[in-house]
Amino acid sequence: MSESPGNVQGSLAALYESLQTSVLQLFTDPTQLSPGQAVLVAASALFVGAVVWTCCGGQRQRRTKVKLRAEFTPGMVYLHTLPAVKAIPCLTPFGIKLETYLRMADIPYEPMYGRSIGPKGKVPWIEYNGEAMGDSGLIMEFLNREKGVDLNRTLSDADKAVSRAFTKMVEENTYWGMAWNRWIDNFDNLHDLFEVSKTVMFFLRPFKGRLQQTMWAHGIGRHSKEDMEGIIEKDLWAISTFLGTKPYLMGDEPTEVDAAVFGQLSELLWTLPGSYLHRIVTVGCPNLQAYCSRIKNRYWSDWDQLTKNAKKTKEDMSLYSEIFSM
Amino acid sequence: MSESPGNVQGSLAALYESLQTSVLQLFTDPTQLSPGQAVLVAASALFVGAVVWTCCGGQRRTKVKLRTEFTPGKIYYHVPPPVKAIPCLTPFGMKLETYLRMADIPYEPMYGRSMGPKGKIPWIEYNGEAMADSGLIIEFLNREKGVDLNRTLSDADKAVSRAFTKMVEENTYWGLGWYRWIDNFDQLYHLFEVPWVVTFFLRYVRRNIRRTLWAHGIGRHSKEDIEGIMEKDLRAISTFLGTKPYLMGDEPTKVDTAVFGQLSEIVWTAPGSYLHRIVTVDCPNLQAYCSRIKDRYWSDWDQLTKKAKKDQ
Numbered sequence: 001m002s003e004s005p006g007n008v009q010g011s012l013a014a015l016y017e018s019l020q021t022s023v024l025q026l027f028t029d030p031t032q033l034s035p036g037q038a039v040l041v042a043a044s045a046l047f048v049g050a051v052v053w054t055c056c057g058g059q060r061q062r063r064t065k066v067k068l069r070a071e072f073t074p075g076m077v078y079l080h081t082l083p084a085v086k087a088i089p090c091l092t093p094f095g096i097k098l099e100t101y102l103r104m105a106d107i108p109y110e111p112m113y114g115r116s117i118g119p120k121g122k123v124p125w126i127e128y129n130g131e132a133m134g135d136s137g138l139i140m141e142f143l144n145r146e147k148g149v150d151l152n153r154t155l156s157d158a159d160k161a162v163s164r165a166f167t168k169m170v171e172e173n174t175y176w177g178m179a180w181n182r183w184i185d186n187f188d189n190l191h192d193l194f195e196v197s198k199t200v201m202f203f204l205r206p207f208k209g210r211l212q213q214t215m216w217a218h219g220i221g222r223h224s225k226e227d228m229e230g231i232i233e234k235d236l237w238a239i240s241t242f243l244g245t246k247p248y249l250m251g252d253e254p255t256e257v258d259a260a261v262f263g264q265l266s267e268l269l270w271t272l273p274g275s276y277l278h279r280i281v282t283v284g285c286p287n288l289q290a291y292c293s294r295i296k297n298r299y300w301s302d303w304d305q306l307t308k309n310a311k312k313t314k315e316d317m318s319l320y321s322e323i324f325s326m
Numbered sequence: 327m328s329e330s331p332g333n334v335q336g337s338l339a340a341l342y343e344s345l346q347t348s349v350l351q352l353f354t355d356p357t358q359l360s361p362g363q364a365v366l367v368a369a370s371a372l373f374v375g376a377v378v379w380t381c382c383g384g385q386r387r388t389k390v391k392l393r394t395e396f397t398p399g400k401i402y403y404h405v406p407p408p409v410k411a412i413p414c415l416t417p418f419g420m421k422l423e424t425y426l427r428m429a430d431i432p433y434e435p436m437y438g439r440s441m442g443p444k445g446k447i448p449w450i451e452y453n454g455e456a457m458a459d460s461g462l463i464i465e466f467l468n469r470e471k472g473v474d475l476n477r478t479l480s481d482a483d484k485a486v487s488r489a490f491t492k493m494v495e496e497n498t499y500w501g502l503g504w505y506r507w508i509d510n511f512d513q514l515y516h517l518f519e520v521p522w523v524v525t526f527f528l529r530y531v532r533r534n535i536r537r538t539l540w541a542h543g544i545g546r547h548s549k550e551d552i553e554g555i556m557e558k559d560l561r562a563i564s565t566f567l568g569t570k571p572y573l574m575g576d577e578p579t580k581v582d583t584a585v586f587g588q589l590s591e592i593v594w595t596a597p598g599s600y601l602h603r604i605v606t607v608d609c610p611n612l613q614a615y616c617s618r619i620k621d622r623y624w625s626d627w628d629q630l631t632k633k634a635k636k637d638q
Contacts (some may be wrong), residue, residue, distance in 0.1 A: 008344045008363055008365075010340070010358070011337060011341040011343070012339060012342045015337040015341055020334065022334065028521035040334050040338075120546040120547070132456070134546075138547075138551060159560075159563060161565040161567060163494075164493065164562040165486065165489035165562060165566075168492065169492035169493055169496070172493070172497050173496050213541075217534075222446070222458075222459075223459070231461075235492070236487075238489060239485070241481045241482060241484070241485040243485065260329060283504065324367065
């Protein structure tokens with residue numbers, strides 16, 4: 001026991017003994033817990049939690065352990081992607097992009113409607129010859145080499161460069177506008193899009209906060225709603241202007257960039273009805289809506305089939321929560 | 327004083343008295359501080375800091391300190407001070423200042439470390455108001471000062487221009503950030519011109535950046551994948567530039583401020599790196615392009631960088 005005020009160890013020992021007693025009291029008869037004891041226990045719990053969180057928590061930056069198929073057909077692409085909803089065959093623009101590319105390139109694939117996350121903690125991802133691969137862009141480069149595909153073969157080098165610039169703009173900038181609209185601005189209607197009850201959406205609220213943090217760290221989340229909408233609108237006007245009266249972005253035939261742009265625009269067009277962004281791609285820039293319908297009719301003739309058959313299961317919801325907790 | 331182990335208030339009071347004594351000891355004669363007292367003071371300081379940070383820190387609109395007197399119509403341009411390597415360590419600072427010089431808009435540099443209203447730099451003060459984000463500032467000044475660096479471009483060219491701007495600022499930029507803060511962190515004190523020991527405190531910043539890169543997505547790739555992505559961006563810019571003096575033709579336009587902003591950091595602050603090799607050896611037209619813009623709009627480059635003295 002402490003003998004003088006200056007004895008730090010003594011005070012700490014006494015405090016620790018108080019804590020022990022409080023915790024014991026908590027488990028035996030909580031009604032007898034004094035306010036002081038309750039505060040002590042709570043403060044200690046918070047302190048321990050904070051230490052653990054700092055050391056091991058935050059964003060778990062680790063390679064995800066993926067569950068691979070035990071048996072596979074060599075050369076077959078197993079596409080892990082989100083299951084269809086009534087609005088659209090896939091709720092992630094990168095899933096629409098990758099699947100559109102596979103259809104454009106005539107690469108046979110087997111859709112594995114999502115029960116797991118890819119090796120980089122995101123979807124879509126593929127399994128190929130027993131290996132897992134993440135990131136739609138890297139997957140496309142790999143399959144181009146592997147399958148001898150080149151959707152860009154008719155393009156000049158300068159056109160390929162422009163093509164890459166538009167791809168990056170639409171995936172690294174416009175994408176955030178869609179995410180912000182879906183998860184932050186329009187969160188209260190998300191249950192409709194995901195086809196779950198409002199109660200389930202209540203439990204997905206933490207992901208809204210997480211996305212806000214991500215967008216803050218990225219930078220784009222620091223803008224006001226008007227500034228953000230202005231930025232995304234300019235992206236869409238740029239795509240519309242560049243497309244002009246051409247059937248596809250780079251000319252008469254679709255190329256790789258069309259998979260990327262269609263991926264992003266399809267989400268705006270079919271999953272955000274009534275929003276400011278929707279108004280831009282339909283009323284403001286009708287050639288964008290026509291462009292999307294053109295690609296949908298050519299490469300997604302089974303769109304209605306896929307979306308009408310959509311039914312949400314409990315496993316699908318657990319997949320969403322896994323994705324957004326990464 | 328505590329009388330029994332169960333007396334929480336008593337223990338806390340005793341601990342508080344110990345803390346008071348320790349703090350007093352710290353200020354009168356730190357050499358006499360016992361290890362227990364030192365630990366107690368440090369832990370208390372950390373605890374107070376954590377409470378303050380949680381309540382007041384994290385994401386918030388930054389309260390900026392504006393000038394009390396200003397000249398109407400004058401731009402007060404807040405940016406970090408030059409270092410020996412480059413006049414501004416943030417590519418968006420290089421971009422905005424290059425734009426101001428290209429557009430012949432007079433401005434007064436306010437070298438400092440204060441953050442702008444969106445928590446980032448550069449930012450400007452104009453007619454008593456603070457404004458942030460280089461892109462939004464440029465759009466505002468275009469309207470305010472009647473400037474249009476893109477006036478000779480067709481609508482389709484303006485669209486291509488925007489696409490390259492976004493690619494270089496939303497993709498290539500993160501690769502540069504990864505290289506500077508993660509891959510090459512051990513040399514950062516050299517670039518920032520601070521004593522090596524300051525690097526220790528920069529580790530906290532590095533941790534935040536790592537998290538941001540992860541959240542963004544690009545941080546999930548391996549080093550080879552990131553370098554591959556960056557290389558493709560740089561080759562695309564190089565291919566599109568070709569033999570033209572500027573990206574869109576014979577005269578500089580808005581996109582050149584953005585591209586120069588990012589590339590200048592690679593050319594002048596990342597010597598010996600994989601990225602540097604791409605913009606010099608593999609795509610020499612990029613190095614020539616950067617030198618061209620530097621010679622035309624930054625004739626005072628040497629003056630600014632030689633005068634640089636770190637006051638960290």
